[in-house]
Structures are given as structure tokens and as C-alpha cells.
Amino acid sequence: MRKCLVWVIAVVMMALGGCGAPAGKGPAPQDLLPGSGAVAGWERSGEAEVYGPDNLFDYMDGQAELFFVYNFERLAVQEYQRGEEGPIIVEVYQVASPADAYGLFSFYTTGEPIDLGAGGAVEPGRLISFWQRRFYSRVFAYGEVEQESLLALARQVVAGMPEPPELGERALPELVARLPRENLVPRSARFFHQKLSLDNLLWLGDENILNLSRQTNAVLAVYTYGNTQAQLLIVEYPDAATAEAARAALEGSALEDLSAASQGNQYLVAIFRAPDQAIAHELLQKALANLPD
Template identity: 30%
Template sequence: MSKKSLILLVLLFPVLAFAENVEFPDVDGWQRDGDVKTYNRDNLFERIDGASEFYFSYAFEKLYVAEYKKGDAELTIEIYDQHDPVHAYGIYSMERPASADTKSIGLEGHYDDATLNFTTGKYYVKMNTYNVDDAGEALLMKVAQQMAPTLCKNPKLPAQYAAFPQENRVPHSQQYVSTNFMGLSMMGSAFRAKYTGSEGDFTLFIMHKKDKEAAAETMKKYQEFSQAETIGTKEGEYTINDPFNGTVYLLWKGNYLVGASGKVTSQEAFKLAEKAMNNLKPE
């Protein structure tokens, strides 16, 4: 097919509101207000000034925005490309209210006060309405259910989130902290979830390092920071007296560090860490 024929074919059969593999739907009774707007790392501040650095820390790549109108009513859809499912679910989880009534949209979503957010695949979608009856919940749910399969047909919870044992876990508490976990730069990123144990509430966390050597380096620096009398260099169980975070129990295997902090006994901590580690594949 010649270049001229290809151009003619595109003109005869236009694709509705697309940007790469991101498509915005037709919404019955609503009109698109202008073209789809796109943002990258160079101009994201124009859309979310003050919050762009937070999104960058979750591997932000692009943002696509479409706006709709129906008389005085407005509907806005934002689709954030966060590079991969780990980061997309991660930033969604950090912005999800603790009391959120989660819904089965894509991988997971929630509605709150004229806003519906959901995540699926590498995308984090934020939708909101203005001047719509009943805050537009029915409209947002319908459009979200229509969009989700076009972004990712079979979304799956990334392995690190799924590794947290279910017993005594606070529902929907899995999160991904992209940097400076526990306020310490040496720790890097970590997955975490809340639990209720015999002593009270505590946090179980998973640190996924690129290899065993990187995990060993983190362990070394953390022990030095905590002024341990001796620096352990072998895989196994560690009890760290962190001057900022209290007693931290850590299980090290391969490129994974699984630990617990808060109101938890060493027995509970290491038993749960072992269960989580068994759900992972240390290298």
C-alpha cells in the first residue's frame, strides 16, 4: 500500500479520540469539549502543578485528558500511563482513602464525592463530574466499566502485592512506597500492608532488590545505620533496633527482604514473613 493510499484510508475511517493505544469512549448524550490533551514529564506541571514530582516517583510517562459537556454539566477523564502495573497500582493505592468502598473496575477502583478512580494494567484513571445529578456516580461507573477492558483485558495484581498473606490483613491495605521507605534513603522502595495481630496493629513489608548483592548492600547499610554491634552478611532472620522506627524484624532470602514493624512479636513477624517469602521467588 502506498503512503498516499494509507493516508486516504485513515481519512475515510477515522479512529475516535485515540492517543497511541489509549482510547476515549463515546458517552451517550455528551459532546467532546475540544481535543484530547497530552502531557509528558516536561509539561505535567501545567496540569498538576505541585504533584508532578510525586507522579514522577511512580515512573510516570504520559497523561491523556478528555473533557465532555452536556449543557452545564461536565465530565473529565484523565488516563495516567505509569509505565507498568506495579507503579500504576502503587500510586493508585497511595491516593486511595483508607475507608474507600472499592469496586470491581479493571483491577480495582473506588468512588467518592463525584470522583471515580481505578487502575488496570499500567494505567491509573481518574474521572470526575461537575453539576451532574447525584454527583454522577451512575455515569462514572458506566463509563469506567466501558473503558477498563480497552486499556487492559486481563488485569492481574502484581506478584509483590499478591504475596501478602490474607490472614489478619487489613482489607485493601497493600501499598507501594516508591522511595525512602520508613524515611530512610538506604531502604529504597517497598511494598507494605497493614495487619492486626495479638499485640495490636503492625506493618508487613517487602523490599524487592534487583539481585542478592543489592539486598546484601541494603542489609549492611541498615545495620550500620542502626549501630549494630556486628554486621551480619548471611541470609536469614535479623532483629534491627532502628532508632527511628523501633524494633524491625527482617527475613532475607536472595533478592528479597521481608520484614515487620509495629506492635508485633518476633514469632508473629518471622512466621508471617516466611509465608510472604514463600509466595515470592527469591533469586
């Protein structure tokens, strides 16, 4: 009887161990690349290319660092051809978290919104991009192609993903969700972690005066007031002391574009390029009020 029980337990353990990737891991990016013929007439051209942190520079020399700051893990790339048309390129990036996937999407995406994945954008006939779970994907052509071909390939990538995650997994990063909505320019929010990303959005000088790192979460968004604009920056630090030190460094920097700054618990809130101090302080207070106590 005891031998039988041990055998049953062993069988159950083997079955559990053979159920695929650990919970939450999901498919690899190369598993999401559409096969030949998945979209009528479009065939894979050559083998899929897969890149990791050690060789991403081989694919995008000069840009890889901008992906590393979003906790890049893997990239799969496949080229597609239909007769003399094409090529269409499908890229699927895997990063450490859904927040990082949204961050890449927010940093790189241009065009008009489209209902695809957890959020998408389209430049008709040229580029479709979207994010979902830990993936950010781009489907693009070097020349003009049918919009339906780009969209069909993008939908095939989405179809290969697991079902949409539980409530919260698919949502925007918390800092983005907490932005004041009044006067917010649609799709202007950029989510990031490190100085390299901010440097491409708002230049605060050579020094890392905000002490941005892999341990910080940040969002920069644009607000419009008539014919003028202001920028709102929120940074979440590991603790209140680090946030206070960053506020002091920012206010001591004498930056001309800085309109107002404050700190609440582990959060730094700063307003840049506001048209006047009244608007700067109003936006500052609204942002602080939306943050956790």
C-alpha cells in the first residue's frame, strides 16, 4: 500500500512538472511570431532571429541601451514576404513586467490609438505597435504595404498570447493611473525608470540630480492650458528619505524650466515650463492629492 501511494505521488508530481512554463512566465517571444500562411499570402523569409541582453547591440547598435533601461530580457524578429511585396518585420520584445512593456510602448509609440492588446497605435501603412502583459511588439514595413496586412499580422501576435491577465495586470502602471486627468494631453504620459529615458524627454543636465535608478518608477506627462503647456514629473523612490534628497537637489539646481516641486512620502512631484506660478502650484497640489498617503 505504501509503495502504491509513493508511486501515485510521483506520477502527480511528474504531471505537475510537465505542465509547461512556471505560472506567470507565459510564452517566449519567438513563440508569438506568426507562422507562414497565418496571414494569407505572407510567408516567413528566413529563420527567426532571437536576441538577449548580450547581443541586442547586433540588432540595434546605438539604441539597445534605451531598451535595457526597461529591463529588457529577449527580442524575437521575423521577416515576412508576399511575392514582390514587403518585407514586413515583426518584432516581439519581452521585458520584466507589464509596467516595463507599457513604458516601452509609451516611450517609442507614435500615431493614432488602435484597439489592440492592452493598448496600441498605428501609423497607417507603415507601423503598428502595441503592448500586453510583459510584451511590446512592433509590426512595420520599410515601404508602403496594405494596412490590413500589418494589422492581420499584429492580431496574430496577440492571438498567440495567453488570455488577458487578471484585473490589474493589464492596467496602466500605478503612477500613470494616478495622473490628474484635467488638461492632460491624451497619450502624453511616458513611464520610465532611469535618467537615460528622461534625457530624451526632458533635459535636466549631465548630473543625475534626481538619483534615478532601476529602483525608481517615474512618469512625465504634458498638460495644456490654452496655447501653453506644462510638464508634470512624478518619481517614486524606495523611501521618503531618498525622495526628500532628490527634491532638495532639484530645487538647489537652479534649473530655469523648474516651476515648482514638492515631496510627499516616497514621491517627488515637479512641474516644468508652466505658463505661470498659479498653474504650476495648482497642478502640483492635484498630483500630490492623487498619490497614496
